[in-house]
Each structure stands twice: as structure tokens, then as C-alpha cells.
Amino acid sequence: ILNVEQSPQSLHVQEGDSTNFTCSFPSSNFYALHWYRWETAKSPEALFVMTLNGDEKKKGRISATLNTKEGYSYLYIKGSQPEDSATYLCAFKARNQGGKLIFGQGTELSVKP
């Protein structure tokens, strides 16, 4: 059974703080790593799809890095805003699992004004 771990489970920061979370996944049979943001009462929204070791992607104040050899990805938020409050999900796709995404439990971020 493939395991995808995210840490921390929850995070409370002040507006303006920068923060980062970790996603750990199996380092063998890597195909892709996805990041999603899920705001309360909304649908999960894709942030990044990362496929190559060393990939770095950026979308506004949010960026992500990928290390497939050691099996981790970091998501960074620079200068957190209250509207960044959401659950951030990572999902791993292996080469040998029929194209399925395996999701982590998520990191719940709360940004206080």
C-alpha cells in the first residue's frame, strides 16, 4: 500500500508570516506529484502538477519544489494572507498503479489577520 504523508496536519500563522509544508511519498516508480488547495465549502483547486526531479513551480505567492530521489515536496507560501486559509493536499501518482492519485491527509492552514 502506497503511503503519502503530509506534515504538519495543521498550522496557525499570523497574516504576513511565510510558511511551508511537506509532502512525503515513495521514491520509487515516481510519475507525478500534484498539489491542490481546498477551501471550506468549495471544490479542491489544482495548484501544481510536478513531474521532474528538481522541479520548482510558482503561482503568485505560492511555490513548490520536488525531490523525487528522496521522495518529498515542499509547498511554500510567502506573506500568508487570510484568504490562503485552506487545506492543502498533495497527491502522488506512481508508474505502476494504473494512473491513480494517492492523496495525503492534507495540511490545514489557518491565517489570522
Place this chain on the structure above:
Amino acid sequence: DVKVTQSSRYLVKRTGEKVFLECVQDMDHENMFWYRQDPGLGLRLIYFSYDVKMKEKGDIPEGYSVSREKKERFSLILESASTNQTSMYLCASSLVGFRGGRGSPYSNQPQHFGDGTRLSIL
């Protein structure tokens, strides 16, 4: 923008009932997925489909079936609802990838999700 529409936001059913959850997407995506989300657990895949009339079991298919008669619609069926199927159900779609010139679920396209159906089985 891709629109994935789930038929109900909230649904209450009784134990033993046959329950249908409907999902429609408007972007001609080949891949469609059904997940459930429970507290403390990540999204878990129930079934997916990467073509009309095709279906593949996910990680927790027991007690569920699916139907994909048209490309845009993917239905999840609870054959005989039980209380342990009380959950948030999410539908998603994505473009198919290609391997060897044939459609493949190995897509590097992101998944697009519906708003979810919170199903309670009493």
C-alpha cells in the same frame, strides 16, 4: 473554466436504499473519478473511468458501483446504503494522457473537482 457539477450538495438517505450520485463535466474530459473524504483520512478513490463504458476499481470499491454511459456523466451507485457510507463524496475529471498512441489514465493533467455531496445514511 472546467465545470464539474454534482447533482446534490447534501443528501439524506436510509439504510438499505439504493442511492445514485450524479456527476457531469462540461470539458470533454476522458477521465472521471469518484472519491470519498472522511475526517482524518485523505481522499480515497472509489472508482474511476478513462473512457465511456470503462471502469476501474479504486482503493475502496466495496459496496459501490459506477456507470459511464456518456462521456460527460459518471454516476456512483450505492447498491444498498449503509451507515458506514456516510461521507463527503467528490467527483473529478481530467484529460486523458497518451501512451503508445492510445488513451491512458497516465495523464499529467490536473484533476478538476466538483463541490462535493455530503451524504448521510440514517
